[in-house]
Amino acid sequence: MAYLVSHPDEVKVISYRFGKGATDIDKYLELDGYTAVRKAITLGPEGIIAEMKASNLRGRGGAGFPTGMKWSFVPKQSPKPKYVLVNGDESEPGTCKDRLIFEHDPHSVIEGVIIAGLAIGSKMGFIYLRGEYRYLLKIMEKAIDDAYAKGFLGKKIFGSDLDFDIVSHTGAGAYEVGEESALMESLEGKRGIPRIRPPFPAVVGLYGGPTIINNAETLATVPHIFRIGGAEYAKIGTERNGGTRLFCLSGDVAKPGVYELPMGYNLKKMVYEVGGGIPDGRSLKAVVPGGSSTPVLLPSEIDIGMDFDQVGKAGSMLGSGGVVVLDDTVCMVEFALRTMKFYQHESCGWCIPCREGTDWLKKTLIRVHAGGGVAKDIDNIRYLAQNMLGRTFCPLGDAAAMPTIAFVDKFRKEFEDHLDGKPCPYANLPEPALANA
Amino acid sequence: MSTEIKTIFSPALAARFDRLVTLYPLRRSALIPMLLYAQDEVGYLSDQVISEVAARIEITELDVRNVISYYSLMHTAPAGKYHVQVCTNISCMLRGGNELLAHCKERLGIGNKETTPDKLFSLEEVECIGACSWAPAVQVNYDFHENLTPDAMDKVLEGYRTRT
Numbered sequence: 263m264a265y266l267v268s269h270p271d272e273v274k275v276i277s278y279r280f281g282k283g284a285t286d287i288d289k290y291l292e293l294d295g296y297t298a299v300r301k302a303i304t305l306g307p308e309g310i311i312a313e314m315k316a317s318n319l320r321g322r323g324g325a326g327f328p329t330g331m332k333w334s335f336v337p338k339q340s341p342k343p344k345y346v347l348v349n350g351d352e353s354e355p356g357t358c359k360d361r362l363i364f365e366h367d368p369h370s371v372i373e374g375v376i377i378a379g380l381a382i383g384s385k386m387g388f389i390y391l392r393g394e395y396r397y398l399l400k401i402m403e404k405a406i407d408d409a410y411a412k413g414f415l416g417k418k419i420f421g422s423d424l425d426f427d428i429v430s431h432t433g434a435g436a437y438e439v440g441e442e443s444a445l446m447e448s449l450e451g452k453r454g455i456p457r458i459r460p461p462f463p464a465v466v467g468l469y470g471g472p473t474i475i476n477n478a479e480t481l482a483t484v485p486h487i488f489r490i491g492g493a494e495y496a497k498i499g500t501e502r503n504g505g506t507r508l509f510c511l512s513g514d515v516a517k518p519g520v521y522e523l524p525m526g527y528n529l530k531k532m533v534y535e536v537g538g539g540i541p542d543g544r545s546l547k548a549v550v551p552g553g554s555s556t557p558v559l560l561p562s563e564i565d566i567g568m569d570f571d572q573v574g575k576a577g578s579m580l581g582s583g584g585v586v587v588l589d590d591t592v593c594m595v596e597f598a599l600r601t602m603k604f605y606q607h608e609s610c611g612w613c614i615p616c617r618e619g620t621d622w623l624k625k626t627l628i629r630v631h632a633g634g635g636v637a638k639d640i641d642n643i644r645y646l647a648q649n650m651l652g653r654t655f656c657p658l659g660d661a662a663a664m665p666t667i668a669f670v671d672k673f674r675k676e677f678e679d680h681l682d683g684k685p686c687p688y689a690n691l692p693e694p695a696l697a698n699a
Numbered sequence: 700m701s702t703e704i705k706t707i708f709s710p711a712l713a714a715r716f717d718r719l720v721t722l723y724p725l726r727r728s729a730l731i732p733m734l735l736y737a738q739d740e741v742g743y744l745s746d747q748v749i750s751e752v753a754a755r756i757e758i759t760e761l762d763v764r765n766v767i768s769y770y771s772l773m774h775t776a777p778a779g780k781y782h783v784q785v786c787t788n789i790s791c792m793l794r795g796g797n798e799l800l801a802h803c804k805e806r807l808g809i810g811n812k813e814t815t816p817d818k819l820f821s822l823e824e825v826e827c828i829g830a831c832s833w834a835p836a837v838q839v840n841y842d843f844h845e846n847l848t849p850d851a852m853d854k855v856l857e858g859y860r861t862r863t
Contacts, residue, residue: 265833265845343724355788355827386724393735393772394828396841429722432732435771437826451730451756453769469724512790512831519832554789554827584831586790600792604826610769 266362267519269536273498275486275506276479277522280366285401287408290369296414298488302377303422310381314484316492318504323349323440323477324553324581326503326570329484333474335464336382342471346378346387349445350478353392353437354553355604356584359508359520360478364391364398367482368405372428374481376419377488378474379426386427388468389478390449393434402430437608441656442475444610455612456656479508479583499525503569507583514589516541526567533564533587544589548672552581554601555661557668558588578668593688594676598669599627605662616659619650623666633683640677644670707747712740716755730756730766734773743774771825779814779821781859783807784838787824790831795848799835800824802849806856819860 266281274280284290302310314330321327336344348371352360363371375387389406391399406428409415417425431449433439439448443457446468467473483505487495496504503525509532511518516538523532533539533549540546546561551568557578566576573580588597606620626643629635647663647670654660670677679687706713715736719729733755737748744767753760767773785803787796804810807820814821830836833845837852844855 352829353827356790356831357827358829358831358833361829392829393770394838394841397843431728432735433770434731434735434773436769448731449728450725451727451766453766510832512834513793518834550789584790586793586831588793592793597789597792600787600789604788607826 265519266366267517267521269521271527271531271536272522273506273524274522275490275495275498276363276370276483276508277366277520278486279370280362282366284367284369285365285405287369287405287412290367294489295369296373296420298485299373299376299380299414300420301488302380303420303424307381307383310377313488313492314381316496317487318496318499318502319480319483319487320503320570321477322479322483322507322583324354324555324579326580329476329480332464332476333378333381335462336472336474337465338383340383340472342469343386344379344382344384344471345468345473346375346382346384346481347445347449347468347473347475348375348387348389348478348481349440349442349475350389350391350395350398351433351436351440351445351448352395352478352582353440353608354555354582354584355601356510356512356550356553356586357582358510358512359583361395361398362508362520363478363482364395364402368398368402369409370482370485371402371478372405372409372415374476374484375428376414376426377484378476378481380424382472382474384474385425386429388449389428389430390439390445391430391432392439393432396432399430399432406430436610437604438610438656438658441658444656445475446473453610455610456658458655500567500569500572502571509568510584511537511587512584513587514540514544514592515587523568526569526572529559529564529566529568529573529585532568532585537585537587540587540589542589544591546587547590547592548588548594550584550586550588550665552579553584554586554604555579555657555665556581557664558672560672579664591688593631593686594669594673595627595631595680596686596688598666599624599631601665601669602627602662605658609658609662613654613656613659615650615653616662619646619659620662622646623662630677630680631686633680633685635677635681637678637681639681640670640674643677707751708737708740712736720755727756727758730758730763731770734763734767738773743777745775777814777818780819781839782821782823783856784823784825784828786826786828786830786834786836786838788827790827791835794834796835799837799847799849799852802852803837803856806853820856 319329439454444454448454463473570580606624611617647666650659650663753763785800836845
């Protein structure tokens with residue numbers, strides 16, 4: 263379903279089995295499948311966490327927290343059962359990488375969950391897929407059934423004294439549920455409203471038990487770390503940013519697709535060489551480097567390495583790996599509006615700064631884009647967004663505010679060109695009005 | 700459970716629900732999948748569906764409705780047999796998602812969140828469906844259709860029309 267692409271600069275670690283029929287468990291076993299978990303069983307919890315720390319793997323969901331360290335926060339003794347939860351609620355606009363993992367290599371996710379479970383002393387894992395990914399749920403369910411049939415899940419897995427169960431689970435349409443505490447609420451059968459922290463999920467998580475929550479790509483990477491060795495994996499990337507990641511190139515590029523590139527790969531090269539540059543002889547206007555919540559970068563700002571630290575230093579975030587490329591025909595006010603329309607739609611309404619802020623920002627952006635704005639609106643947009651930052655239970659408020667501030671600061675003139683009844687300068691280009699805006 | 704409740708679901712689905720509630724440490728965790736699978740079979744979350752699901756999960760109907768109202772894939776009114784969901788989020792917008800939505804409106808003769816008189820198609824503008832690198836993309840029920848043009852979209856719609 264999802265099309266595979268390739269480029270000579272790719273380093274295929276996570277995508278090593280893509281397109282090779284590894285959804286079939288016997289094929290997966292032929293391709294070094296389930297060797298990592300056997301190794302992990304012999305290493306034991308301390309050894310697993312040491313290997314993870316050596317790999318410098320950082321969370322692929324967006325925040326980039328070191329995975330080995332996250333796992334080490336789970337208390338060894340707990341009166342309540344511990345859980346591993348896979349976040350497969352991939353919903354950040356611009357992001358379509360977890361889909362490929364579930365579609366092509368579902369057993370790598372299972373293996374990652376078991377290894378995480380071994381590391382923290384858990385006996386149960388959940389794989390939460392967004393509701394739209396029904397065909398992937400079926401692939402995942404079959405993979406889990408096959409793993410049970412081989413004795414890789416259930417009682418005394420791989421002939422050891424350890425038990426481990428995995429349940430796959432479907433969501434039903436909600437971006438907010440990609441936030442870890444809302445994800446747990448949703449898995450518990452409730453509205454996806456975030457929980458206040460502390461306590462953090464590592465201490466009090468799913469069903470009140472200590473819980474590891476990792477992005478699907480993070481957990482699918484884990485078996486590869488044990489397959490090639492943590493130190494070797496770390497060497498592929500840059501300092502404190504181990505390995506590779508799946509970058510989803512989309513928008514105005516000649517060759518969009520999901521490419522696996524080393525951490526620290528140059529963004530300019532990614533756009534122009536891997537992505538084949540901007541089609542139709544147009545020029546680059548901007549790049550959103552890590553999903554819609556990350557601040558936009560100008561063409562002059564993209565000569566940077568794509569790792570968490572370097573993109574952070576450039577004033578944005580590596581985020582979820584969704585690299586969205588914009589050419590010079592894009593109206594930045596419309597782009598800002600479409601982004602805000604999304605966050606307004608997805609805000610759960612629990613925190614007032616997010617619920618009211620996204621709504622007012624959307625209304626103001628609609629007015630400015632339609633030519634009904636006044637000069638003060640531009641400052642108001644910035645002021646509103648600034649006042650949402652850090653004032654909500656979960657990062658959705660920040661995710662809406664951060665890109666908005668960057669749009670205004672970096673494209674202020676374009677906002678001004680829309681004021682006082684002027685028509686959108688890009689209106690002659692084909693772009694129908696947003697439905698239900 | 701199904702022995703106590705006079706079920707409105709098919710025997711296969713009722714059996715699936717009997718098992719679903721046993722998979723989790725808490726029964727309530729089965730609520731969201733159960734609602735979605737029920738919707739797949741019945742077409743929407745009718746009062747009867749809500750009533751039976753509430754009984755199976757052992758919570759109130761109000762509680763079930765409270766959850767339903769949060770999730771965008773759950774519908775409490777019938778949609779078309781083929782629910783056409785057009786993504787217009789940023790990556791799709793850059794590659795013609797808005798034009799594709801306008802094209803679908805014209806072809807189907809309906810607006811956003813409307814259903815054709817023959818109940819065959821309904822249309823909805825949706826948020827990112829995770830097909831950004833293959834934009835513009837549409838989901839019809841759970842099936843993805845990607846790298847679309849208006850012409851390709853016509854073929855997709857025709858395929859569903861002739862399927863019935």
